[in-house]
Amino acid sequence: MAHSNLSLLGRLLAWLLGTTAASSAAIGVVVVSGRHLDAVVVIALITAISILSAAVLLLIMRRYFLAPLKDLMRVSNQVTSTDDIKLRAPKYKSDELGRVVDAFNAMLDRVEKRETELTAERDRATQALQQSEAMTEEAQRTMHKLEFEVQVRQRIERKLTDFQNYLNAIINSMPSTLIAVDAHLLVTQWNQEASRLSGTRSDQALGLPLADAFPLLGEHHDLVQQALSEQSLQSRHNLQLTLPDDQRVRLNLVIYPLQQTEAHGAVIRLDDITEQFRLEEVMVQTEKMMSVGGLAAGMAHEINNPLGAIVQNAQNVQRRLDPTLKKNRETATGLELDLERFQAYLQAREVPRFLNNITESGLRASRIVTNMLQFSRASGHQLHPYPIGQLLEQAINIAVNDYNLKAGYTDHNLFVDQDFRAPEIEVPCVMTELEQVLLNLLKNAAQAIRERFETLNDIDEGIIQIHQYLDGDDCVIEVSDNGAGMSEATRKRLFEPFFTTKEVGVGTGLGLSVSFFIITAHHYGHMSVESEPGQGSRFMLRLPLQLPETETSEASAH
Ligand SMILES: Nc1ncnc2c1ncn2[C@@H]1O[C@H](COP(=O)(O)OP(=O)(O)OP(=O)(O)O)[C@@H](O)[C@H]1O
Ligand SMILES: [Mg+2]
Incomplete structure (x- = not known):
């Protein structure tokens, strides 16, 4: 660049020298040819020529040097003031100045290109910004929609939970055991009664295989499988199961296949019929007893008179054979009968022994008949309120002393344990009859304990417990023992007249x-028993404190 500038200056000087030499030659010509002209004219001429040359020089400089520069300056200023980068400096020649102009224009080209690129970039950025704003708006709209949907969903979920709780409450308050299982026999629903029977809590049972959650069902699990595969209802009645707490229960089992198209499963329902079964048994027993009892009482009534005659006549015969009686001696003397020899004859033929047998057997039969007379529906005695604690104490005393409850217990211990919760309660009763009931129960308990000592001999001491308490309007008396207990066959028949397992x-x-009879027919109460072989027995008496209308009106009529 410096080199090109120097050559430009050189050429300018050469051109000036050339012009000056030509002017000098012209002046020389003037001087030579115009020797007559004075110096002033010459000087003026020279000056004029010089001025002219300078003007020409100036013109030339302006034309070739200053004008392009000025244009360059102008375009540059215009670009600066207007920001119009499309402007370009005009190029006059392809000399150094022309190249400066080219460089300037090239720079402007680059600036313009950069500007264009920047504008495009900015447009893209603006577009992206707008897009992102639109997307943000869209996202916000979606957010609001989602929020709304979440709220709706939460409301639905709350409603569903409420409904689920409501259903659970219904299912839980049902007295039946309800269990739902899926197609793989995994538990999906479990109510409170199921927990009570199995001992498995609901939170433990859900999701467990049925066999683990309810092992009690044992072989009946196959029935669930059958109900599922055949899509048919399956049932079993009067199943006898032993609960984890050793309680024995009777259950009805029904398995329903689940009526849902998308999900296979089954619902298992178990109804505890233990109490119902017991009540039915008691009712059947009561019915049977009433008819058998009525018959027995009728018979007893009929037998009572002839039996009385037999006993009375036998006793009369005994009396009339008694040699110590004055009347007998007088009669014998009147008939000239040797009473001593006659007595010897009777003794030799064992007549007094036979007569004794007749009397004793007659008395025994008469005791039985007296008992049988109790089988009539009405006792014939009026019920009077009596403090139950006192009555129980008296019965225990009689049993321990008179009945010799502890007879044969020299090697073993027998305890009578009493727990009276409401002894002051007055129960309407025939005191002697109720006492008789308690004596029977205590005697049986002592005999059962002795039997256990003699057969199983697996207890250290015999315990008879008498528990008395109030239950609503009833006074309950329980007599339990840890004796031999009884088989189901015995339990079913033990209230039948003349049923005994004893020798x-x-x-x-x-x-x-x-x-x-005394409890149910005479006292309007209930009597029941629970017993297992080798597990002792428990007898329950339930006596109402309020008598039925008929009894109270009868009582006031007397
Ligand atoms: N506590 C008991 N434990 C076991 N078995 C009993 C008990 N009480 C009664 N039994 C059974 O019931 C049967 C009938 O009893 P119930 O008292 O009626 O007659 P019994 O005791 O055999 O004769 P009785 O009472 O006339 O002396 C008894 O033979 C016995 O098998
Ligand atoms: Mg008895």
Whole structure:
């Protein structure tokens, strides 16, 4: 660049020298040819020529040097003031100045290109910004929509939870055991009664295989599988199961296949019929007892008179054979009969023994008949309120002393444990009859304990517990023992008249049947028993404190 500037200056000087030499030659010509002209004219001429040359020089400089620069300056200023980068400096020649102009224009080109690029970039950025704003707006709209949907969903979920709780409350308050299982026999629903029977809590049971959650069902699990595969209802009645707490229950089992198209499963329902079964048994027993009892009472009534005659006549015969009686001696003397020899004859033929047998058997039969007379529906005695604690104490005392409850217990201990919760309560009763019931129960308990000592011999001491309490309007008396207990067959028949498992002569089999009648027919109460072989027995008496209308009106009429 410096080199090109120097050559430009050189050429300018050469051109000036050339012009000056030509002017000098012209002046020389003037001087030579115009020797006559004075110096002033010459000087003026020279000056004029010089001025002219300078003007020409100036013109030339202006034309070739200053004008392009000026244009360059102008375009540059215009670009600066107007920001119009489309402007370009005009190029006059392809010399150094022309190249400066080219460089300037090239710079403007680049600036313009950069500007264009920047504008495009800015447009893109603006577009992206607008897009992102639109997207933000869209996102906000979606957010609001989602928020609304979440709220709706939450409301629905709350409603569903409420409904689920409501359903659970219904299912839980049902007295039946309700269990739902899916197609793989995994538990999906479990109510409170299911927890009570199985001992498995609902939160433990849900999701467990049925066999683990309710092992009690045992072999009946196959029935659930069958209900599922055949899509048919399955049922079993009167199943006898032992609960984890050793309680024995009777259950009805029904398995329903679930009526849902998308989900297979089954609902298992178990109804505890233990109490119902017991009540039915009691009712059947009561019915049976009433008819058998009525018959027995009728018979007893009929037998009572001839039996009385037999006993009375036998006793009369005994009396009339008694040699110590004055009347007998007088009669014998009147008939000239040797009473001493006659007595010897009777003794030799064992007549007094036979007569004794007749009397004793007659008296025994008469005791049985008296018992049987209790089988009539009405006792014939009026019920009077009596403090139950006192009555129980008296019965225990009689049993311990008179009945010799502890007879044969020299090697073993027998305890009578009493727990009276409301002894002051006055129960309407025939005191002697109720006492008789308690004596029967205590005697049976002592005999059952002795039987256990003699057979199983697996207890250290015999315990008879008498528990008395109030339950609503009833006074309840429970007599339990840890004796031999009884089989189901015995339990079903023990209230039947003359049913006994004891040896002939030990028991008549009337104790409980008479007791049953006294409690149910005479006292409007209930009597029941729970017992297992080798597990002892528990007898329950339930006596109403309020008598039925008929009894109270009868009582006031007397
Ligand atoms: N506490 C008991 N434990 C076990 N078995 C009993 C108990 N009480 C009664 N039994 C059974 O019931 C049967 C009937 O009893 P119930 O009192 O009616 O007659 P009994 O005791 O055999 O004769 P009785 O009472 O006339 O002496 C008894 O033979 C016995 O098998
Ligand atoms: Mg008895």
